[in-house]
Amino acid sequence: MIPGSVAAIVVAALILGPLAAVLFRAGGAGWPSPADWAAVRFTLLQAALSALLSALFALPVARALARRRFPGRSAMILLMGAPFILPVIVAIAGLLTIFGRNGLVNTALGWWGLPPIDVFGLHGVLLAHVFFNLPLAVRLLLEGWRAIPAERFRTAAQLDMPPGAVFRLVEGPMLRERLPGILTVIFAICLSSFAVVLILGGGPAATTIELAIYQAFNFDFDLGKAAVLSALQIAIVTVAAILALRLAGTGMAAAGLDRPVQRWDGGAGLRLWDAAVMAVAALFVATPILLVALTGADSLRDLPSTVWSAAGVSVLVALASAALSVGLGLLLALPRRALFETIGLMTLAASPLVLGTGLFLLIRPFAFPGDHVLAMTAVVNAVMALPFVLRSLSPDIRGAEAAHGRLADSLSMAGWSRFRWLVLPRLRRPLGFAAGLAAALSMGDLGVIALFPSPDTATLPLEIYRLLGAYRMEAAAGASLLLTGLSFGIFALFDRVGRHADA
Amino acid sequence: MLTLDALTLRQGEFTLRADWTLERGRRLAIVGPSGAGKSTLLNAIAGFLEPERGRILWQERDLGDQPPGRRPVAMLFQDGNLFPHLSVAQNVGLGLHPNLRLTRADRETVDRALERVGLAGLAKRRPAALSGGQQSRAALARVLVLRRPLLLLDEPFSALGPALRREMLALVREVTGETGATLLMVTHDPVDAERIADRISVVAGGRADTPAPVAELFENPTPDLRRYLGL
Numbered sequence: 001m002i003p004g005s006v007a008a009i010v011v012a013a014l015i016l017g018p019l020a021a022v023l024f025r026a027g028g029a030g031w032p033s034p035a036d037w038a039a040v041r042f043t044l045l046q047a048a049l050s051a052l053l054s055a056l057f058a059l060p061v062a063r064a065l066a067r068r069r070f071p072g073r074s075a076m077i078l079l080m081g082a083p084f085i086l087p088v089i090v091a092i093a094g095l096l097t098i099f100g101r102n103g104l105v106n107t108a109l110g111w112w113g114l115p116p117i118d119v120f121g122l123h124g125v126l127l128a129h130v131f132f133n134l135p136l137a138v139r140l141l142l143e144g145w146r147a148i149p150a151e152r153f154r155t156a157a158q159l160d161m162p163p164g165a166v167f168r169l170v171e172g173p174m175l176r177e178r179l180p181g182i183l184t185v186i187f188a189i190c191l192s193s194f195a196v197v198l199i200l201g202g203g204p205a206a207t208t209i210e211l212a213i214y215q216a217f218n219f220d221f222d223l224g225k226a227a228v229l230s231a232l233q234i235a236i237v238t239v240a241a242i243l244a245l246r247l248a249g250t251g252m253a254a255a256g257l258d259r260p261v262q263r264w265d266g267g268a269g270l271r272l273w274d275a276a277v278m279a280v281a282a283l284f285v286a287t288p289i290l291l292v293a294l295t296g297a298d299s300l301r302d303l304p305s306t307v308w309s310a311a312g313v314s315v316l317v318a319l320a321s322a323a324l325s326v327g328l329g330l331l332l333a334l335p336r337r338a339l340f341e342t343i344g345l346m347t348l349a350a351s352p353l354v355l356g357t358g359l360f361l362l363i364r365p366f367a368f369p370g371d372h373v374l375a376m377t378a379v380v381n382a383v384m385a386l387p388f389v390l391r392s393l394s395p396d397i398r399g400a401e402a403a404h405g406r407l408a409d410s411l412s413m414a415g416w417s418r419f420r421w422l423v424l425p426r427l428r429r430p431l432g433f434a435a436g437l438a439a440a441l442s443m444g445d446l447g448v449i450a451l452f453p454s455p456d457t458a459t460l461p462l463e464i465y466r467l468l469g470a471y472r473m474e475a476a477a478g479a480s481l482l483l484t485g486l487s488f489g490i491f492a493l494f495d496r497v498g499r500h501a502d503a
Numbered sequence: 504m505l506t507l508d509a510l511t512l513r514q515g516e517f518t519l520r521a522d523w524t525l526e527r528g529r530r531l532a533i534v535g536p537s538g539a540g541k542s543t544l545l546n547a548i549a550g551f552l553e554p555e556r557g558r559i560l561w562q563e564r565d566l567g568d569q570p571p572g573r574r575p576v577a578m579l580f581q582d583g584n585l586f587p588h589l590s591v592a593q594n595v596g597l598g599l600h601p602n603l604r605l606t607r608a609d610r611e612t613v614d615r616a617l618e619r620v621g622l623a624g625l626a627k628r629r630p631a632a633l634s635g636g637q638q639s640r641a642a643l644a645r646v647l648v649l650r651r652p653l654l655l656l657d658e659p660f661s662a663l664g665p666a667l668r669r670e671m672l673a674l675v676r677e678v679t680g681e682t683g684a685t686l687l688m689v690t691h692d693p694v695d696a697e698r699i700a701d702r703i704s705v706v707a708g709g710r711a712d713t714p715a716p717v718a719e720l721f722e723n724p725t726p727d728l729r730r731y732l733g734l
Contacts, residue, residue, distance in 0.1 A: 404586055406551060411649075412572025417602040425588035 007331030008340045014383050015350050018358020019234055025361055026227035035204065036212065036225075040232055043208040046122060046197075047190035047240075050129035051183045057130065058137030061281040063171070064274035065138065066145035076278060077142070079285055080135035085437065085491050086289065087444025088132070088195040089461045090480040093468065094288025095119070095128055095200075097295060097477070104291075124200035129193065133186045135285055140185070144178040145171070163270060181247035188240040192233075192351035195446040195461070199468065209233045213353045217451050223361065230354040241348040289484070296481025299474040307479045310463035311486060314443055317378045317459060318490060321442035322435045324382035329389035329434060333397050334423065344390045347383050352447030355380045360451070373452045377459065381442035388441070389434040393427065400426035432498015436491035443487045460486070505548070505653065505685060507711075510557035512540070512547050519543055521711035522557070525702065527652070530679060530686040531714050532696035535706035536731055541689040542581075544711055545655045548687070549578045561653065572601070577651040577684075579659035584642035585630040591617065591641045592626035598645040616644040620674065636667045640674070647678060654679060656688035672699045693732060697721065707731065 032040075065076065083091065098104050099119040106116040119127065152170050161169070194210040201211060209229050216226040332340045359376050363369045369376070400423050408422045446461035453462060460483045467476035507521040519540035525531055533541045546552040548559055550571035559566045561575050577598075585594045595613045596605050605613070617623055620640040630638055639660055646654060656675065660668040672688075676699050679686045690696050696703055702714035707727040724734060 403583060406571075406580065407583060407586070409551070409571040410549060410576070410578050411597050411601050412570075413597065413601040414572070421589065421593070421597065421601075421603055422586065425586075 003331050004335035004337065004340050007328050008343045011328055011332065011383065011386065012343050012346070014379065015346050015355070017362060018355045019350065021358045021361040022227050022230040022234070022354060025223060026231040030224065030228070032228055032232060033225075035207075036209075036229060036232065038204065039207050039209050039212040039229070040236070042122075042206060043191060043210075043233075043236065046125050046129070046201075046206075046208065047187045047193075049122075049126055050133060050190040051186040053126060054130050054133035054137045054186050055141075055179060055183055057281075058134050058141055059175075060273075060277045061134070062138045062141035062145065064277045065142055068271070068274050068278075076282060077139070079282060080138050082289065083132045083135050083285060085440040085444065085487055087446075087461055087480075087483050087487055088128075089199075089446050089464045089468075090292055090444070090484050090487075091131055091288055092128060092196060092199050093464065093476055093480045094292045095124075095131060096468075097291045097473075098288060099124070099127065102473075120200055121203070121206050122201075125193075125197055125206065128196040128200055129186075129190050131285065131288065132196075133189065134281070136189075137182055137186060138281070140182045141175075141178065144174045148174050181244070184240065184244040184247050188237065188244045188348070191237050191240055192353075194351075194353060194450075195465075198446075198450070199465070209236070210351060210353045213357060214450060217357070218453075223357075226357050227361070230357050233351055233354050237351055245345070245348070292477055292480045292484060295474070296477040296479075299478035300481055303478050303482070304475060306458070307460070307463055307467075307475070307482065310458045310460045310479075311482055313374065313457060314460040314483070315486065315490070317374055317381070318439040318443040320378040321381040321385065322439035322494070324378065325385040325389050325438040326431065326435045328382065329386055329393050330431075332386075333390055333393045334419065336394075336398060336401065341390055341394060344386045347386050350383070352380050352384055352445070353451060355383065356448035356451045359448075370452050370454055373449060373454060373457055374459075376452075377445070377448045378442070380448045381445050382438065384445075384447075385438035385441050388437050392430045392434045392437070396427055396430045397423060429498045432494045432496070435498070436494030439494060440487045440491040443490060444483065504562060505687075506558075506560040506563075508558040508560060510547070510559065511555045512543055512552060513555040514543060514552070517543075518555075518709055519706070519711060520709060523704075523711075523713040525685065525687075525714055527562075527685055528683055529702050529714070530676070530700045531688070531702045531704060532700035532717070533687060533689045533704050533706055533711070534691070534693065534696055534728070534731060539706045540709070540711070541706050542657050544706065545578065545657050545687060545689060548574075548653070549576050549655055550574050574653075575651050576653045576655060577646045577649045578655040579642050579646065579657065581658050581661060584659060585638060587630050589629075590626065591622065591628050591630070591633070591644075594630070594641060595645045595648055598647075598649040612648055613644075616647040617641075619647060619678075620644045635663050636671065639663065639671050643671070643674060643678065647682070650682065652684055654684045654686050656686070658689050658691070661691075669695070669698070675699065693721070705731065 065073070096103060096119065099117065100106070101116070109116055148170060153166075156166050156170055192210060193208065194214070197206070197208045197211045198214065201207060207215070209232055213226050213229045213233070216222045216229060329344065332344045356376065359380070360369045363372060363376075404422055408418055413422060444461060446465060449459050449462050450465070458466070460479060464476050464479045464483065467479060504527055505525040507523055510521045512519045517540065521544065533544065535541055543552060547554055550566065550569060554567075566574050589597075592613055593603060595616055596603055596609065599605060599609050599612065614623070614626065617626055620643050622637060622640050622644060625633065625637065630641065633641065642659065654675075660671045663671065672695060675686065678684075686700075688700065697717055700717055703717045703720050704714045705712045705725060705728045707730070712725065712727070720728065724732065
């Protein structure tokens with residue numbers, strides 16, 4: 001209980017301290033300018049459109065996945081999980097090789113004598129956000145379909161309901177219940193999107209609050225402005241996070257999606273439609289990843305040395321971040337107290353750039369923040385991963401206590417003995433998963449580090465961003481491939497260790 | 504001596520009263536219809552349920568302020584008596600030190616206990632690699648090393664076949680005879696009760712009856728016992 005309280009205070013301080021510093025600094029910095037309000041409007045607009053488009057396109061995909069069995073179905077579901085740990089910068093590099101100025105699409109358009117398309121701006125941002133959130137929406141919707149009792153589909157089949165009626169009477173109620181939650185979750189995620197808007201957005205017409213914070217920092221070094229923007233971001237994200245937690249409630253874990261719902265409806269035409277829908281979705285998600293791998297493979301051998309040193313830095317930051325996140329998560333989850341876990345989930349209302357700004361303000365009176373960029377990055381990444389860590393550890397801790405707590409009580413197993421011999425052995429799997437997730441998320445993060453770039457300490461995502469900015473596309477692709485390999489590798493490694501530890 | 508002093512237990516709407524004593528070294532069978540509160544009574548003695556009123560005493564000492572692990576009580580539940588992620592030896596060793604820091608002498612004690620219940624050579628196995636009977640034996644081995652004067656059995660052998668269950672109960676009887684432990688066991692089978700126990704308490708209608716000698720009670724059953732046995 002005492003270590004849990006300490007961890008809760010530490011996490012609360014890590015979130016509330018920077019937020020308080022930001023709000024305090026913003027207090028004397030005046031009212032938001034028209035440009036700031038434009039950033040607010042664009043932030044809300046792009047998040048709303050991203051959520052709507054992702055859910056709209058996810059519907060037919062999830063429906064097809066729910067009612068079909070075919071070889072490769074679990075691979076398809078696995079693919080839908082990939083964008084979650086795919087580094088944002090890599091996905092953008094992949095999307096640029098397709099839709100960029102000299103990308104595949106424009107090359108093809110050039111052959112036909114058509115004018116090139118421009119991926120930068122609102123539509124580019126939406127494209128990237130749909131790439132990340134369509135798979136998430138598919139997984140969440142699939143969970144909803146799995147939750148529909150099989151008897152209802154049986155009854156529908158017996159009454160020979162046409163597909164339209166099945167949709168209206170059986171699936172409709174589930175969607176009405178789940179869609180609001182899914183929409184707000186994606187909306188909340190897209191509010192804090194930074195790297196996507198940094199590269200694909202920009203300009204006065206396509207600037208989000210996060211990007212405006214970054215610009216206030218890097219171009220104007222106007223801390224007051226950064227603080228005012230951060231305060232706006234805090235207000236918006238807090239409302240969205242509360243809405244998302246309220247509406248989405250459970251779920252997100254998406255366990256056991258492999259089992260298809262048994263269905264009896266549908267003829268050849270419907271089957272063809274489902275196949276087409278799934279093929280398009282799979283292509284949309286897999287192609288950017290594959291293209292990065294293909295174009296990157298060539299340049300992997302002669303990558304600049306800065307890429308390799310950045311990779312080393314990224315691995316170290318990821319490991320430190322994972323250790324911190326899992327440590328804090330364990331301490332918060334072990335006492336099984338709702339208050340502690342709520343404090344851990346509070347980070348949903350923070351954004352990396354706001355936390356970074358706040359930490360900068362807090363550290364500045366005592367030290368030069370630029371000297372501690374990597375430590376700040378590791379801490380912010382750990383805090384940002386905390387909700388996912390808690391969500392994977394908590395159920396198993398409760399499960400172990402429910403199943404064996406009485407026996408442990410009767411044997412006087414308390415404190416360390418209880419942790420070592422009751423909880424830890426039952427927790428290896430989720431611990432491995434959580435550590436892998438936290439490490440991979442940190443690995444691919446381009447957030448705080450972009451706020452305080454220094455020439456000699458770059459993480460791999462920042463290095464890729466620099467290469468992209470210098471139009472060194474081959475080197476960027478090679479580095480992206482390296483980063484993807486490291487992210488998935490570090491996740492798979494931890495996950496595997498967790499799975500096999502108790503064998 | 505176990506004393507239930509004007510005890511009232513409550514779980515939601517359900518209440519159970521008991522007010523009696525049981526001499527040290529006795530073997531008490533607790534019988535009665537399902538849902539009558541047999542497990543509730545054991546859980547209260549083991550410290551998993553706080554009495555609403557009254558006290559539970561062992562050798563004149565009130566157990567009220569003692570957590571389950573500090574009570575002079577070893578309890579075997581209906582299931583989940585072994586940690587599935589620990590070896591048989593570790594499961595038994597927890598009875599000596601909950602932190603499993605075992606000395607050489609401790610390990611010998613564990614080995615002797617395993618030998619006593621007929622599990623020599625299976626110390627390194629996980630519970631999943633044991634049969635149901637062997638799992639029961641492993642749990643009994645821990646009861647042996649725990650050396651607690653009160654043993655509570657909440658039908659731990661109910662998933663075993665009749666022959667194996669009797670074998671386990673015979674082993675329990677031997678073990679309690681050797682250690683002088685006082686036994687309280689929930690059972691559904693009057694034959695088991697007659698075979699193992701020397702006292703019997705009928706739990707029915709919100710009351711746990713004063714323990715009576717088995718033979719006497721079966722010769723002259725109370726109305727509650729008659730109804731339970733279907734006589």
